[in-house]
Amino acid sequence: MEFLAEIRGVTKSYGRTVAVNNMNLMIPRGKIIGLLGPNGSGKSTLIKMMNGLLTPTAGSITINGFAPGIQTKARVAYLPEKTYLQDGMRVCDIVDYFCDFYEDFNRNTAFTMLQSLGISFEARLKTLSKGTKEKVQLILVMSRNADLYILDEPIAGVDPAARDYILKTIISNYSENASILLSTHLISDIENILDEVIFIREGQVLSHLPVDQIREQYGRSIDSYFREVFAC
Amino acid sequence: MAWILNADKPIYTQLVEIIQTQIISGRYKAGDRLPSVRELAAEASVNPNTMQKAFAELERNGLIVTQRTSGRTVTEDIELINQTQAHLAEECIKNFFQMMKELGYSEKEILNLIEKTAKEGE
Numbered sequence: 001m002e003f004l005a006e007i008r009g010v011t012k013s014y015g016r017t018v019a020v021n022n023m024n025l026m027i028p029r030g031k032i033i034g035l036l037g038p039n040g041s042g043k044s045t046l047i048k049m050m051n052g053l054l055t056p057t058a059g060s061i062t063i064n065g066f067a068p069g070i071q072t073k074a075r076v077a078y079l080p081e082k083t084y085l086q087d088g089m090r091v092c093d094i095v096d097y098f099c100d101f102y103e104d105f106n107r108n109t110a111f112t113m114l115q116s117l118g119i120s121f122e123a124r125l126k127t128l129s130k131g132t133k134e135k136v137q138l139i140l141v142m143s144r145n146a147d148l149y150i151l152d153e154p155i156a157g158v159d160p161a162a163r164d165y166i167l168k169t170i171i172s173n174y175s176e177n178a179s180i181l182l183s184t185h186l187i188s189d190i191e192n193i194l195d196e197v198i199f200i201r202e203g204q205v206l207s208h209l210p211v212d213q214i215r216e217q218y219g220r221s222i223d224s225y226f227r228e229v230f231a232c
Numbered sequence: 233m234a235w236i237l238n239a240d241k242p243i244y245t246q247l248v249e250i251i252q253t254q255i256i257s258g259r260y261k262a263g264d265r266l267p268s269v270r271e272l273a274a275e276a277s278v279n280p281n282t283m284q285k286a287f288a289e290l291e292r293n294g295l296i297v298t299q300r301t302s303g304r305t306v307t308e309d310i311e312l313i314n315q316t317q318a319h320l321a322e323e324c325i326k327n328f329f330q331m332m333k334e335l336g337y338s339e340k341e342i343l344n345l346i347e348k349t350a351k352e353g354e
Binding site for chain 2: 030031032164167168171172176188191192193194195211212215216219220221222223224
């Protein structure tokens with residue numbers, strides 16, 4: 001299997017609204033890939049389909065050769081845009097919970113990261129700030145030894161210093177054959193760690209290129225290229 | 233030297249320049265062992281693949297040597313390091329002259345200004 005994930009002719013419509021329109025996309029192994037597009041371009045719909053939370057209206061998605069389901073969930077670490085954790089749980093309970101749930105979860109990695117960010121193991125989720133909650137969730141996801149990490153807006157609510165730490169964590173934690181697909185609007189913060197970038201618009205792939213090729217070809221950053229391509 | 237990267241230019245070419253400077257300035261001396269790709273990538277906050285690409289480029293021009301047993305080291309060819317230094321200095325001066333000419337200075341005026349600034353610095 002050459003590609004980690006294959007998206008072929010995928011369409012998703014909600015009634016008359018077409019969120020993803022006959023999309024084709026190949027996700028290689030061992031890359032950090034940015035999924036960029038304006039609001040409502042279909043990023044989250046695509047991500048939800050890859051995680052089996054939505055079913056495509058047409059077309060097929062495979063990850064490691066399997067359609068989204070039990071086999072793929074064991075190998076995909078997913079950070080959703082909204083939390084699904086119980087507010088009353090303590091941080092250490094959630095770590096135990098993940099440990100029970102995912103075979104590839106590494107408890108030591110999680111505790112080390114929580115400690116570096118000064119997050120108390122005993123604290124209940126509801127007592128944490130919005131940004132700290134986001135950090136906890138990202139730490140849980142990155143503590144898995146998955147093949148594919150899908151991160152939907154991973155750093156939006158996090159302060160710049162913690163952002164740097166999280167990015168370094170992402171870089172040093174993923175294994176060479178794993179890939180990270182991350183959607184974000186904070187392009188300038190993350191563009192130095194990307195290998196490739198996928199621009200999507202109106203439910204279709206506009207371009208899928210290595211980031212250094214964009215810099216070489218257009219002499220500009222991904223952030224400024226994005227602003228030009230999607231200028232309103 | 234800090235890893236200050238300009239997002240307008242390919243990252244790997246900037247990494248090559250920074251590592252070259254670190255070798256020339258003696259942060260990594262001839263024959264020194266270099267940190268791993270991962271370590272340097274984390275230090276610079278860049279993708280390990282990009283750092284790998286920069287290393288490959290430095291290997292191609294000979295500044296970095298891959299040893300089968302001891303990882304990557306800086307070349308022991310002092311002559312090559314000196315040549316790289318001379319080459320980078322030349323580039324710096326060319327850029328400087330070009331910028332000064334754009335500001336409307338003649339070559340002679342530039343030289344006078346350099347001399348004056350150097351004297352003030354003493």
